[in-house]
Amino acid sequence: MLNFDFYAPTRVLFGKGEQDKVGALLKPRAKKVLLHYGGGSIKKSGLYDAVTASLRRAGLEYVELGGVAPNPRLALVREGIALCKKEGVDLVLAVGGGSAIDSGKAIAMGARYDGDVWDMYETQRPIESALPVAVILTIPAAGSEGSGDSVVTNEETGRKLGYGSPHLRPLLSIVNPALFMTLPKEQIANGVADMMSHVFERYFTNTAHTDLTDGLCETVLRTIIKSAPIVYADPSNYDAWCEVGFAGTVAHNGLVGMGRQQDWACHGMEHELSALYDVAHGAGLAVLTPSWMEYVYKTNIDMFVQFAVNVMGVRGSYREPEALVREGIARLRAFFTGLGLPGTLTGLGIDDGKLEWMAKRATCAAFGAEQPLGGLQKLYWQDVWAIYQRAL
Amino acid sequence: MLNFDFYAPTRVLFGKGEQDKVGALLKPRAKKVLLHYGGGSIKKSGLYDAVTASLRRAGLEYVELGGVAPNPRLALVREGIALCKKEGVDLVLAVGGGSAIDSGKAIAMGARYDGDVWDMYETQRPIESALPVAVILTIPAAGSEGSGDSVVTNEETGRKLGYGSPHLRPLLSIVNPALFMTLPKEQIANGVADMMSHVFERYFTNTAHTDLTDGLCETVLRTIIKSAPIVYADPSNYDAWCEVGFAGTVAHNGLVGMGRQQDWACHGMEHELSALYDVAHGAGLAVLTPSWMEYVYKTNIDMFVQFAVNVMGVRGSYREPEALVREGIARLRAFFTGLGLPGTLTGLGIDDGKLEWMAKRATCAAFGAEQPLGGLQKLYWQDVWAIYQRAL
Numbered sequence: 001m002l003n004f005d006f007y008a009p010t011r012v013l014f015g016k017g018e019q020d021k022v023g024a025l026l027k028p029r030a031k032k033v034l035l036h037y038g039g040g041s042i043k044k045s046g047l048y049d050a051v052t053a054s055l056r057r058a059g060l061e062y063v064e065l066g067g068v069a070p071n072p073r074l075a076l077v078r079e080g081i082a083l084c085k086k087e088g089v090d091l092v093l094a095v096g097g098g099s100a101i102d103s104g105k106a107i108a109m110g111a112r113y114d115g116d117v118w119d120m121y122e123t124q125r126p127i128e129s130a131l132p133v134a135v136i137l138t139i140p141a142a143g144s145e146g147s148g149d150s151v152v153t154n155e156e157t158g159r160k161l162g163y164g165s166p167h168l169r170p171l172l173s174i175v176n177p178a179l180f181m182t183l184p185k186e187q188i189a190n191g192v193a194d195m196m197s198h199v200f201e202r203y204f205t206n207t208a209h210t211d212l213t214d215g216l217c218e219t220v221l222r223t224i225i226k227s228a229p230i231v232y233a234d235p236s237n238y239d240a241w242c243e244v245g246f247a248g249t250v251a252h253n254g255l256v257g258m259g260r261q262q263d264w265a266c267h268g269m270e271h272e273l274s275a276l277y278d279v280a281h282g283a284g285l286a287v288l289t290p291s292w293m294e295y296v297y298k299t300n301i302d303m304f305v306q307f308a309v310n311v312m313g314v315r316g317s318y319r320e321p322e323a324l325v326r327e328g329i330a331r332l333r334a335f336f337t338g339l340g341l342p343g344t345l346t347g348l349g350i351d352d353g354k355l356e357w358m359a360k361r362a363t364c365a366a367f368g369a370e371q372p373l374g375g376l377q378k379l380y381w382q383d384v385w386a387i388y389q390r391a392l
Numbered sequence: 393m394l395n396f397d398f399y400a401p402t403r404v405l406f407g408k409g410e411q412d413k414v415g416a417l418l419k420p421r422a423k424k425v426l427l428h429y430g431g432g433s434i435k436k437s438g439l440y441d442a443v444t445a446s447l448r449r450a451g452l453e454y455v456e457l458g459g460v461a462p463n464p465r466l467a468l469v470r471e472g473i474a475l476c477k478k479e480g481v482d483l484v485l486a487v488g489g490g491s492a493i494d495s496g497k498a499i500a501m502g503a504r505y506d507g508d509v510w511d512m513y514e515t516q517r518p519i520e521s522a523l524p525v526a527v528i529l530t531i532p533a534a535g536s537e538g539s540g541d542s543v544v545t546n547e548e549t550g551r552k553l554g555y556g557s558p559h560l561r562p563l564l565s566i567v568n569p570a571l572f573m574t575l576p577k578e579q580i581a582n583g584v585a586d587m588m589s590h591v592f593e594r595y596f597t598n599t600a601h602t603d604l605t606d607g608l609c610e611t612v613l614r615t616i617i618k619s620a621p622i623v624y625a626d627p628s629n630y631d632a633w634c635e636v637g638f639a640g641t642v643a644h645n646g647l648v649g650m651g652r653q654q655d656w657a658c659h660g661m662e663h664e665l666s667a668l669y670d671v672a673h674g675a676g677l678a679v680l681t682p683s684w685m686e687y688v689y690k691t692n693i694d695m696f697v698q699f700a701v702n703v704m705g706v707r708g709s710y711r712e713p714e715a716l717v718r719e720g721i722a723r724l725r726a727f728f729t730g731l732g733l734p735g736t737l738t739g740l741g742i743d744d745g746k747l748e749w750m751a752k753r754a755t756c757a758a759f760g761a762e763q764p765l766g767g768l769q770k771l772y773w774q775d776v777w778a779i780y781q782r783a784l
Contacts, residue, residue, distance in 0.1 A: 001634040003407025008400065014651065015395025209631035212615040212638050219607030226603060239601035242393040242651070246604050255647075259406065259634070 001209050001259035007166055008253040010146050014175045014246065016238075019050055019136050022093070023058030025172055026134055030091035033062040034084055036104045037095045038069070042138065045182055051095055051136060063087045065107075068096060071153045071160060071274050071281070072103035074118055081110035081117060084131065093134045097191075098142020098151075098281075101135050105150035105168045108133045118154060121161040130165070135173040140180060140245040141191030141282060143198050143252020145173035153275055160275035175249060177241035185232060189339035190282030192228040195248040196221060197285040201264045202257030203307070204376045206300055216256045218310045223247045225311070225335060232339050265374035266292050269384055272358040279348050286341040287348060290333045291391040297325050299377040304328065345391045352392060359385035393601050393651035399558055400645040402538050406567045406638065408630075411442055411528050414485070415450030417564055418526055422483035425454040426476055428496045429487045430461070434530065437574055443487060443528060455479045457499075460488060463545045463552060463666050463673070464495035466510055473502035473509060476523065485526045489579075490534020490543075490586075490673075493527050497542035497560045500525045510546060513553040522557070527565040532572060532637040533583030533674060535590050535644020537565035545667055552667035567641060569633035577624060581731035582674030584620040587640040588613060589677040593656045594649030595699070596768045598692055608648045610702045615639045617703070617727060624731050657766035658684050661776055664750040671740050678733040679740060682725045683783040689717050691769040696720065737783045744784060751777035 013021065026033065033055060042048045055062050065080045083089070084107060092111075094104030108131040110117030120127060135145045144150070148169040151162040183191075203217040224247050230240035250256065269292070270284040297304040305321050308314040308328025316324050337343045345351075360366040363373055365381040372378040379387070405413065418425065425447060434440045447454050457472050475481070476499060484503075486496030500523035502509030512519060527537045536542070540561040543554040575583075595609040616639050622632035642648065661684070662676040689696040697713045700706040700720025708716050729735045737743075752758040755765055757773040764770040771779070 001407070001631065001638070003405075003410065005403070005405050007403040009403075011397070011399040011401075013395075013397050015393070018395060209634060211618060211635050212611065212642070215611030215615060216608065216642075219604065219611050223604045223607060239393065242601060243603050246393070246651070250604070250608075250647075255642075259638070 002207055002261065004258040006254060006258050008146060008169065008255065010170045010253070011172050012146065012175060012249060013172070015242075016176060016178050018174045018176050019047065019179070020054050022051060022134070022136060022174060023054035023056070023060055026055075026091060026093065027058040027060060029132055029171065030060060032087060032089050033060055034080065034087075034089045034092045034104075034107065035062045035064045035095065036068065036080060036092055036100055036107065037066045038097070038100050039066070041182070042095055045179070047095065047136070047138065047179060051093075062093075063089060068100045068103045070099050071278060072099040072106075074152055074154045074156075077103055077106040077110065077117060077152060080104075080107035084111035089131065091132045091134060093136070095136045095138065097137070097139025098144045098194075101133075101137075101142065101144040101170075102150040102152060104135075105130070105133055105144070106152050109150070109163075109165070109168060121152060121163045124163065127165050127167055130167040133168065133170045135170045137173060137175045137245075138179050139183060139187060139191055140175075140248035141194040143195060143248055145170060145175060146249045146253035151271070158275050160271045173249070175245050177238055177245040180231070180241050180245060181235050181238070183235060185235070185340060186280075188228075188232050188235065189341050190280040191248065192224060192232075192244065192339060193282035193286040193336060193341055195251045196224055197266055197289060198251040199256060200289060201267060202260060202262050204263050204300075204303055205260040206303075206376060207260045210260050213256055213258055213260055214306070220247050220251050220256060221311045228339065261375045263375040265379050268362050268373040269387065272362045273348070273350065276354065276358065277348065277350055279350070283341055283348060286336040287343065287345055287391050288387065290329050290336075291387050293329045293332070295383070295387050295390060296374075296377040297329075301325065303376070345388065352389065355388040356385050359388060394599055394653065396650040398646060398650050400538060400561065400647065402562045402645070403564050404538065404567060404641060405564070407634075408568060408570050410566045410568050411439065411571070412446050414443060414526070414528060414566060415446035415448070415452055418447075418483060418485065419450040419452060421524055421563065422452060424479060424481050424483075425452055426472065426479075426481045426484045426496075426499065427454045427456045427487065428460065428472060428484055428492055428499065429458050430489070430492050431458070433574070434487055437571070439487065439528070439530065439571060443485075454485075455481060460492045460495045462491050463670060464491040464498075466544055466546045466548070469495055469498040469502065469509060469544060472496075472499035476503035481523065483524045483526060485528070487528045487530065489529070489531030489583075490536045493525075493529075493534065493536040493562075494542040494544060496527075497522070497525055497536070498544050499523075501542070501557070501560060513544060513555045516555065519557050519559055522559040525560065525562045527562045529565060529567045529637075530571050531575060531579060531583055532567070532640035533586040535587060535640055537562060537567060538641045538645035543663070550667050552663045554663075565641070567637050569630055569637040572623070572633050572637060573627050573630070575627060577627070577732060578672075580620075580624050580627065581733050582672040583640065584616060584624075584636065584731060585674035585678040585728060585733055587643045588616055589658055589674075589681060590644040591648060592681060593659060594652060594654050596655050596692075596695055597652040598695075598768060599652045602652050605648055605650060605652055606698070612639050612643050612648060613703045620731065653767045655767040657771050660754050660765040661779065664754045665740070665742065668746065668750065669740065669742055671742070675733055675740060678728040679735065679737055679783050680779065682721050682728075683779050685721045685724070687775070687779050687782060688766075688769040689721075693717060695768070737780065744781065747780040748777050751780060
């Protein structure tokens with residue numbers, strides 16, 4: 001096990017009706033709130049009315065900025081920062097999924113910074129502070145409700161970049177699985193693929209003596225694998241949504257990756273797909289992850305046997321480890337396609353036209369100094385290109 | 393799954409050498425520190441010198457209060473409170489195991505309170521604030537490094553009472569498993585029984601649809617069951633200590649019990665043993681837990697079959713569930729005695745002289761209004777008495 005520094009201070013309120021407490025809970029921390037959200041779904045569902053009523057009951061002022069799109073855009077972030085500065089906002093309340101939350105975090109960071117917030121995403125330089133962020137989650141997927149990470153797309157350059165800081169961890173996240181019942185099936189499936197990837201990126205490691213976090217990763221994955229098909233078939237199943245929703249938060253608050261070398265190659269490769277083709281992040285991950293596994297498993301076959309047996313439930317002869325691994329990967333691919341997710345890049349509407357260029361950009365080979373992706377196995381642009389091609 | 397409120401803001405620094413960072417990390421939060429510890433072991437080991445050097449390097453003032461005993465005493469707590477008030481201490485740094493930490497939390501609470509701190513333990517009334525607490529852990533056991541709980545013994549009345557508040561959660565806990573290598577075997581075993589009990593008290597539940605936390609509990613327990621005998625046999629095994637030490641923190645920071653009705657009867661029954669006979673908390677739990685299981689398992693036999701199979705690795709016929717459960721309990725008892733822990737109250741030097749009286753005190757039947765123990769099965773004083781007798 002490696003030394004680690006674990007810090008996940010977000011208070012998580014979980015369960016039916018918890019959103020009605022938001023005003024009272026934020027009252028000691030804020031005078032004027034930026035209410036930040038996406039499209040019209042929170043107005044249709046009544047959530048918008050419930051949240052604004054709770055803020056008013058607590059005597060909190062608020063200003064609004066809606067319109068966050070999937071793969072949130074820098075232009076709206078800049079608009080939110082200007083609004084916060086003009087209005088003297090002292091807390092950002094993001095209501096939505098990962099896009100609204102990540103956009104809200106970017107605004108919270110930019111509101112305390114004199115330059116352009118995109119600087120941070122490009123330079124990765126640490127911040128000293130940010131406005132506090134609170135969250136009401138409507139889509140279990142990104143895990144942003146429990147993390148200090150934010151991913152934003154610069155629509156002028158087509159680059160999608162992430163930034164992380166302890167100052168961006170929400171002080172409060174309200175997770176009410178009943179709010180997930182109206183999600184379209186496609187969004188359910190994308191979210192499931194995303195949260196599973198957050199565990200995979202931490203799980204596949206060359207670090208030895210990681211029994212506890214191995215087990216934590218595996219139980220989060222098994223929980224999702226059991227309950228995701230239930231909510232996909234019947235989105236009104238509250239009990240199964242509780243499992244998926246809680247798993248999505250635990251998957252990405254950092255705990256399951258402590259003390260382990262992590263990987264994150266699939267996220268790096270997927271960001272290129274989303275930035276260029278605007279595909280859903282989860283769908284891109286569902287396509288790339290099994291192809292990545294096939295490409296790298298020989299680098300640490302014991303790790304992949306453990307995945308096949310402990311996560312995917314494969315039984316067979318340990319004297320044929322490659323057969324176990326292949327069966328585990330096949331089951332994962334079948335699990336994803338069973339949720340209606342695409343099995344190939346072609347299924348995402350992506351052809352081989354730009355794959356080489358994307359591989360060079362994902363690894364920064366396009367910008368001069370190549371930075372290979374991955375922890376389990378270093379992937380150079382040729383490797384990434386091969387994985388893209390395998391996924392076609 | 394039940395609604396829940398999860399808040400575990402403690403920053404955990406884990407691994408070799410991390411204690412040397414304590415001064416720099418506390419510097420932004422404190423001017424004058426109370427350094428609180430137990431006996432001479434931290435002086436013999438060199439830890440005392442390392443910590444005070446780190447505080448001095450950071451330019452932090454400190455005053456000292458040593459002498460914390462197992463089952464920490466109210467008299468020393470009161471002395472610490474007076475010292476903090478007199479010296480203007482603004483942070484309590486507890487260096488030690490659960491006793492030093494719990495004593496430190498009581499001091500932190502009392503330093504911000506005008507009355508007698510024992511009031512809080514007796515009345516359970518919520519506090520508004522406490523001095524910040526930081527921890528350097530030397531005994532993995534109580535989980536107090538990640539919890540908001542404190543248990544103190546009033547040596548005048550013989551009562552051992554617990555108190556919990558979010559304000560008592562440490563802001564920083566440093567867990568360096570290399571510091572555990574010099575522990576006596578008895579203390580290793582007691583600690584293991586204590587941390588396992590923290591999971592058991594949360595695991596055994598009648599709440600349905602708790603797959604994720606079931607799995608988290610089970611993986612923490614399996615990790616301990618694998619690695620504890622390794623460190624018991626060879627306390628110099630750093631890798632195994634990492635598993636046990638991390639498991640002890642996760643066991644009690646609250647996560648594995650979220651959304652579940654919890655039990656805590658064994659802790660309630662054990663506190664009487666420790667208060668009256670000054671036995672080690674872990675040893676008392678190791679004796680009582682299997683007897684409690686035998687007494688209550690019929691109340692929810694499916695839960696105990698799951699324990700036997702998923703935690704203790706029992707294989708057999710599911711058409712004979714009681715046989716599975718009995719084998720699971722037998723394996724747990726054998727695990728404890730394999731670590732040199734007593735199997736009976738007699739082995740702890742306790743006879744049946746005061747059992748009835750202790751049962752009445754544990755359930756408050758001795759004080760008029762009886763409050764039964766337990767969540768899985770309510771235990772009245774007659775039940776507690778029966779469990780004590782079964783454990784003789």
